[in-house]
Amino acid sequence: MNNLPSLGVGGSLFIIFYLVSLIVLGFIAKKSLKEDTLSDFYLAGKGFGFGVLFLTLFATQYSGNTFFGFTGATYRNGFSWILCLHFMTAVVAAYLTFALKLYKLSNDKRFLTPCDFIQYRYNNRLLTLLICLIMIIVLCNFVIAQLIAMGRAVEGLSPIEGSNTFEFGVLGLALIMVIYGSLGGIRAVAWTDVIQGIILFFGFFFLLLLMFDNFGSLEKATNILITRDQETGTNYAKIPETKTLISWGSYIISVGFGVCLYPQAIQRIFASRSERDLRKSLSVMAFMPLPTMLIAVSAGIFALAYFPGLEGPQTDKAFGLVLKEISSRSGLGYMMVIVTLSAVLAAMMSTSDSALLSISSMATKDIIQRFFRSQATQSNLLKTSKKISWSVIFILVCFCFLLKDNTSLIQLLDRKIDLLVQLIPAFIIGLHCNKLNGQAVLMGLVCGLAVSLVLPFGGFNFVENGKVYGIHAGLIGLLPNTTVALLGSYILGNKNGIKAL
Template identity: 50%
Template sequence: MRESRVSNLLPFGFGAWLFFSAYLCSLLLLGWLGRKARKEDSLQDFYLAGRGFSFFVLFLTLYATQYSGNTVFGVTGASYRLGFPWLISVHYMLAIIVFMRTYAFKLQTLARSRNYVTPVDYLKDRFHSRFLATISSIVMIVALSNYLLAQLMTMGRALQGLAGPAGDIAYNYGVISLALIMVIYGTLGGLRAIAWTDVIQGSVLFVGFFVLLLLVINQFGPLSIATETIAQASDLDKLERPNSSMLREWLSYIFLVGIGGALYPQFIQRIYSARTTQGLRQSFAVMAFMPFITALIAVIIGIYALAYIPGLEGAATDQALSSILRIVQEQSLFGYALVVLIFSAVLAALMSTADSAMLSVSSMFIKDIYGVHIRPNASEQELTRLGKRCSWIVVGLLSLLAILLKEQTSLIGLLDRKFDLLVQLAPAFMLGIHWSGLRTGPVLIGLVLGIIIALTLAFGPFSFVVAGKVWGFHPGLYGLAVNLSYAILGSRWLAKRENFDPI
């Protein structure tokens, strides 16, 4: 996915900055309250909030975590470039919930009875292989670090767009200040604080999207006039059904983002933190409708931008939303106030996704790497303390990288192969939890084969790889096909061999 940008907004006044400051201070206050509410100095309390999330908190934390800065800017920008064919973003957001449902409820029950903290705890318990657990940890840490880096860079862009000529310095300050606030509340209160901030961030995001839609309809008129305008501009391909090549991409996105997104470690840890399976089920039931009031609105905004702000090219298309907001902002004081609210929603989307990724990376590094390979006898208190330090180091390094790579958008594009990697864990999680016949060896070899195939196709010099895809399908899916086949056939072959073994 492309790195998103925010730009073209008029500089905000004192009142707006006061509002942003109050919002950011409320996050710090929740971090402090989260610390006060802790029950013990343990990994379970810090990383899973003592497994005490009810339906309301669980739903809003899942919602705020799933919909990131990319949903706001990336989807709007892609809809500007491609038109209605980018409705696929609504589909793949639902696919994430559909694939999570396949394993989440059973995993929550297991996590509660067996005290899982990180996603890899389940793999250790199920497959009893340190090698498989370590590879899985590395895959998840790499995928999430990339995701966190993208969110930090978008935070910088968000402030850069407001600063006018001083944009470059504002980018650096944006990355550092927002990352600092995030790491403070995240390390003060752990997942409890992060989920509480998600309640605020999810609510702001939810209201912000609705307000955005109303505002755009009020400003530009009904959608039918926008699509007529696009048709008159001879952009009919942006209104017509996707061609057969694009339809293959639809199928690919549904499976790649659906399966990969369902295996995000921060989602798995939210599954662990549910107080009851019933609450988790209710949260998922509501989440199944969220693509219609979030991703679909982002697509519609992109269509409005295409109709009324034509001429944006390349990376500038990611500024489609901010260009729309600028028009609204200039019209009235009310419009200005609403843009302030929407900008807060943008910050909410960015920070709520980034803080969850930060906590997951630190938990996996400390528990699955440090606690297994470096200090196996470390106490829970020691691991919790080190986990907090790890969050500071991870965010510090990635903030530095975000500043150094400010102009290197192509490099970020290359790094952005997280879903191709994450889908390789699907056999272990989604199949392993239901089929007791799935064996460790075939799963491990399948995982390694899948990663090799996905990365080779993605980065190799092959002429048949067009725009990062082979015949419209992402490399990760080819890897997954081999991975899954090997895991199933290998397990069956082993079972058959054992049945015929006279010993």
């Protein structure tokens, strides 16, 4: 389905120039490297000021899921997906429960990866390894979701029906992404975040105006959905049922605490130049869900009202349908859509590259150096990490091809959130509770993982879309996880060199 606007010669040249400029930024960032170390490559020497830190946090939190996945989720669920505004706001609130204290500790102990904190705090190599593997699996899921979103965007832009544009788009954009990321590290990613963030702000402001100009008011679209609900028995514009409201609460807690524990988000905290810059960035981030989610939900409602018929993973193309309609109405609409698509592609690439950098940093620092090459030089470790980046992206591109028509972006989001919330005791509770024991945390984590994985994949009749009566499996698994961690710590006491914080 060709659901995005035809670029034309001018639009194609603009996007090509934009993508090539990302590689140029990679070379510039490479020249800005101060030393051949993991810290400088992955944390930019802890030199992110307010502007760069805010925009790179923004790009980390809002990605392909925001534009294609959330619009598609609105298309499937109707107005009930307004909950995305609440759970994205909850992410910032969750940051405030640990980010500032973790930053102070990381600045003192020079942490590079999230697992550096785990090893320092609990002095338990098995716990550190398990958390490292969980985070790497989550990030692989994250990158696959972004690659699928990239492929669908390029597929929609292609004027050729039935071609392999999805595959070529994924390969081409993944190649550009890994090139500039390998060249400049976190600096290259952060600088591209700044560019795409600025473009997104202006592009989406005009895009929102053009949506209402082309489709009319939300009231008109809502009336269409109300009529459809009455005729077909759907629930797109009705008051949410009890089960839906329970699901809202589950999403708010799960996504709020899960997203803030993304490894790349934690490494952004480590990279902050000062506590003041971090505090200011989080303060501004608190206001970003409203304009961003307003666009995603509005686009989904307009698509649902005026372009019915999409089902399953195809609903993630709803955002493209809206863009195509806007671009066909006027020259201004066409220009704004091209600018927006360029920024969206860059957002997907930069968020993917952030995740890829985190994967390579943890695989290198927390597995290879900690268990196999403790005496290796920083230069050799950096070379190893770049090889890991190239190997991982190759494997994930292959998975992307296999999954492109078999899952939606929101399904991928749910699975990784189920895993991430299991890290709450180790990170957030462990940061504030000195008596938490590493062995107890490990046992609790195993219990939580077992529950959160068995429920969605166990074939139980009472589980629907990985949820039990609207509650995420990960949130259910968090209960035994936390209980075992706290009770086990009470029984075992302070052992194994646990640090008082």
